[in-house]
Amino acid sequence: MESTPDTYWDLFAAYSVLWLVIVVACWRLMSRYRSLAERLRLLEERVERGADDLSHT
Amino acid sequence: MQIRKFVNSEFLTSSIWGTRIIPAAAACLVMAALVIVFLVVPNERVMGAVQRIFYFHVGSAMACYAMIVLLLIGSSFYLATRENAWDAIAEAGAFVAFVFASIVLLTGSIWGHSAWNTWWRWEPRLVSFLILWLLLFSYVLLRQFSSGAERAGAFAAVLGILIALNVPVVIFSIKLLSHAEQLHPEVVAQRGLRDWRFILGLVVSNVALIAAALWLWWLRLTGSVIEHSIRLSGLKAHSLARS
Numbered sequence: 001m002e003s004t005p006d007t008y009w010d011l012f013a014a015y016s017v018l019w020l021v022i023v024v025a026c027w028r029l030m031s032r033y034r035s036l037a038e039r040l041r042l043l044e045e046r047v048e049r050g051a052d053d054l055s056h057t
Numbered sequence: 058m059q060i061r062k063f064v065n066s067e068f069l070t071s072s073i074w075g076t077r078i079i080p081a082a083a084a085c086l087v088m089a090a091l092v093i094v095f096l097v098v099p100n101e102r103v104m105g106a107v108q109r110i111f112y113f114h115v116g117s118a119m120a121c122y123a124m125i126v127l128l129l130i131g132s133s134f135y136l137a138t139r140e141n142a143w144d145a146i147a148e149a150g151a152f153v154a155f156v157f158a159s160i161v162l163l164t165g166s167i168w169g170h171s172a173w174n175t176w177w178r179w180e181p182r183l184v185s186f187l188i189l190w191l192l193l194f195s196y197v198l199l200r201q202f203s204s205g206a207e208r209a210g211a212f213a214a215v216l217g218i219l220i221a222l223n224v225p226v227v228i229f230s231i232k233l234l235s236h237a238e239q240l241h242p243e244v245v246a247q248r249g250l251r252d253w254r255f256i257l258g259l260v261v262s263n264v265a266l267i268a269a270a271l272w273l274w275w276l277r278l279t280g281s282v283i284e285h286s287i288r289l290s291g292l293k294a295h296s297l298a299r300s
Binding site (some may be wrong): 007 | 070073084088096109273276293
């Protein structure tokens with residue numbers, strides 16, 4: 001594509017790639033948090049069950 | 058309002074707002090801003106290409122102020138209710154505000170050096186913003202070195218309110234000197250954006266960076282809530298094991 005003095009394809013491409021990297025990193029971080037939250041829920045359930053068992057004995 | 062219904066690991070990791078709407082809006086808006094800033098907006102007559110940094114500079118300042126609003130809300134409600142969820146909201150807001158305030162200082166210096174041949178000048182807008190950045194930095198340090206301390210939340214909340222009080226000072230500091238005595242321009246108030254593409258670039262980049270800041274805030278909040286919950290569950294399991 002022909003470039004006019006008012007368009008900066010090189011800067012646009014560089015910042016787009018940088019933004020894409022940030023988006024992917026944030027997305028992966030949220031996925032990690034989701035799996036941690038699930039494991040935390042299971043842990044809390046086990047702790048609750050343990051507390052119930054203790055109170056019955 | 059039961060804030061704990063919203064500030065918990067289950068809601069924060071499953072809500073459509075934090076996992077779909079805000080991320081998708083931020084991703085698309087920032088891409089749109091990049092298209093407008095680098096491919097649509099014309100070169101400014103005097104400063105040329107470097108003026109394009111203005112869209113990221115102003116947008117980052119707006120995102121910083123938006124996060125300070127969250128910091129103010131979280132800090133005020135924490136002092137009133139002592140609910141940890143409000144503290145987590147304030148803390149996440151301060152961390153993201155610090156990131157954007159750093160971007161503002163960096164882009165401002167680069168712009169100043171290219172446009173006016175100076176990295177820094179001791180004038181009201183720059184000094185008041187530097188004070189805001191230092192206050193945010195002290196908030197971040199306070200939270201880093203006082204994790205787990207009971208009274209840290211109250212101290213941080215008071216500091217958070219002080220930070221928010223500094224924002225109007227930064228905004229109105231530009232009025233303290235005449236335009237001839239300072240380098241920092243007052244672009245919007247002086248109707249410096251005459252071409253509609255300048256205004257479009259400014260509006261889209263502001264909205265985009267606020268959306269990006271909201272996404273980062275959500276992530277930071279989720280991380281700190283999960284960390285707090287893990288610590289609580291660990292303590293509970295430990296006390297059960299001992300009894």
